[in-house]
Amino acid sequence: MTTVIRVSDVSKKFAINANKSLKERLINARTTKQNKSEFWALRDIDLEIAAGTSMGLIGHNGSGKSTLLKVIGGILSPTDGYVERRGRLAALLELGAGFHGDLTGRENVYLNASILGLSRADTDKYFDSIVDFSGIEEFLDTQVKFYSSGMYVRLAFSVAVHVDPEILLIDEVLAVGDEAFQRKCLDKIRSFMREGRTIIFVTHALDLVRDLCSRAVLLDHGVMQYDGAPTQAIRMIRDAWNEEAEVEAEQAAARADDTVTGAATYTPMRISDVVITDGAGQPKDTFSPGEPFGVECTVTSDRRVTDWAVGIKIENHMDQNCYASNTHLMNLQLEPIEGSRRVSFSYGSIPLIDGGYHVSLAAHGVNGPHYARAARIKNFKIVDSEWQDGLVRMPAQVQVRPVEAGAARAATAETR
Numbered sequence: 001m002t003t004v005i006r007v008s009d010v011s012k013k014f015a016i017n018a019n020k021s022l023k024e025r026l027i028n029a030r031t032t033k034q035n036k037s038e039f040w041a042l043r044d045i046d047l048e049i050a051a052g053t054s055m056g057l058i059g060h061n062g063s064g065k066s067t068l069l070k071v072i073g074g075i076l077s078p079t080d081g082y083v084e085r086r087g088r089l090a091a092l093l094e095l096g097a098g099f100h101g102d103l104t105g106r107e108n109v110y111l112n113a114s115i116l117g118l119s120r121a122d123t124d125k126y127f128d129s130i131v132d133f134s135g136i137e138e139f140l141d142t143q144v145k146f147y148s149s150g151m152y153v154r155l156a157f158s159v160a161v162h163v164d165p166e167i168l169l170i171d172e173v174l175a176v177g178d179e180a181f182q183r184k185c186l187d188k189i190r191s192f193m194r195e196g197r198t199i200i201f202v203t204h205a206l207d208l209v210r211d212l213c214s215r216a217v218l219l220d221h222g223v224m225q226y227d228g229a230p231t232q233a234i235r236m237i238r239d240a241w242n243e244e245a246e247v248e249a250e251q252a253a254a255r256a257d258d259t260v261t262g263a264a265t266y267t268p269m270r271i272s273d274v275v276i277t278d279g280a281g282q283p284k285d286t287f288s289p290g291e292p293f294g295v296e297c298t299v300t301s302d303r304r305v306t307d308w309a310v311g312i313k314i315e316n317h318m319d320q321n322c323y324a325s326n327t328h329l330m331n332l333q334l335e336p337i338e339g340s341r342r343v344s345f346s347y348g349s350i351p352l353i354d355g356g357y358h359v360s361l362a363a364h365g366v367n368g369p370h371y372a373r374a375a376r377i378k379n380f381k382i383v384d385s386e387w388q389d390g391l392v393r394m395p396a397q398v399q400v401r402p403v404e405a406g407a408a409r410a411a412t413a414e415t416r
């Protein structure tokens, strides 16, 4: 396998100026040096990237992904170490980079294409196709400073993929395009991959990394935490998010005792001793999809309340609501409460996909006010070796059979 990019022992340091404004800088000109602090955005990164690799760079905000992509693209030079590249490279790094605001879209196509190494004659040849792909023909003679961010990206992506790059670097910019254009870009990226080109992209869309990449690099505070299979990198980042969520949950739990709200009539209730279980009362926090699952809590009311219900909600790490219900919707008529009640929700199976989840509970009137909330009070994890998109894990039977009699045998597959 030919190596097209080699990143050797790369570190990148930025100087951060404490004097933010020009005025501050002028006033403190003499002490500028003292007001500068250093910050390492990347530390000791080594990567060898073979031709045809599709690699995703993932990590939390500020972990160094864009910096690494810029260093790979030669837009930033490393403080230590070096980068070697082989082959024509096109990069979509920052919105509008490579574009001149006062020039029209048409003029920028020529300018940008020449920066990316395409001759005037070749640009003439590809021009119609570039414009056609971008879908912004009617704005071609408008200065790009009047473009929306989506229009910028449409034109920039279109130029980048028409200059016949062997290496394509893409930062999060595609996210600003509308859904139809994003789909078109992804189709183009897939066809680039089939042609054996090398693609490196930065994204927060983990599903995309799983779908498109053969390799993923996980950065954490500028340090490479993992380099390998996308599924493992995604699991590691989700675990890190879960840990953060657990800290939040602990803080929420600490507050839960006094998370009592009422409408005009204040009715103090408390939710405490929340446990995630195996559906039969045993504490458990990691499940396979389809396993029994349960949540228990104690609801306490200092005074008699006749109209009450308990609600439960499960959200994923993207804050998407995966499930919500309450005892009233489950047709359970609760006896009036005064004192404490142990409430347990049991489910025969938990049909969610691999990932981390948060459980929230609430006590409220059947149609009325909230008496107590315990938001994101507990977390649990679903671990699944088979990857699926969406929210729910649906057991499936698939059969592919020949239409012509006797042509081939039917293929069947089953997931539980």
Ligand SMILES: Nc1ncnc2c1ncn2[C@@H]1O[C@H](COP(=O)(O)OP(=O)(O)OP(=O)(O)O)[C@@H](O)[C@H]1O
Pocket: 014, 015, 016, 039, 041, 059, 060, 061, 062, 063, 064, 065, 066, 067, 068, 202
């Ligand atoms: N030109 C710069 N001068 C000073 N600090 C910088 C500069 N560029 C980036 N940084 C800092 O370096 C760190 C890494 O930034 P970078 O943009 O590479 O992170 P990222 O992982 O791409 O983040 P995000 O997911 O938010 O886009 C951040 O703390 C950022 O503030």
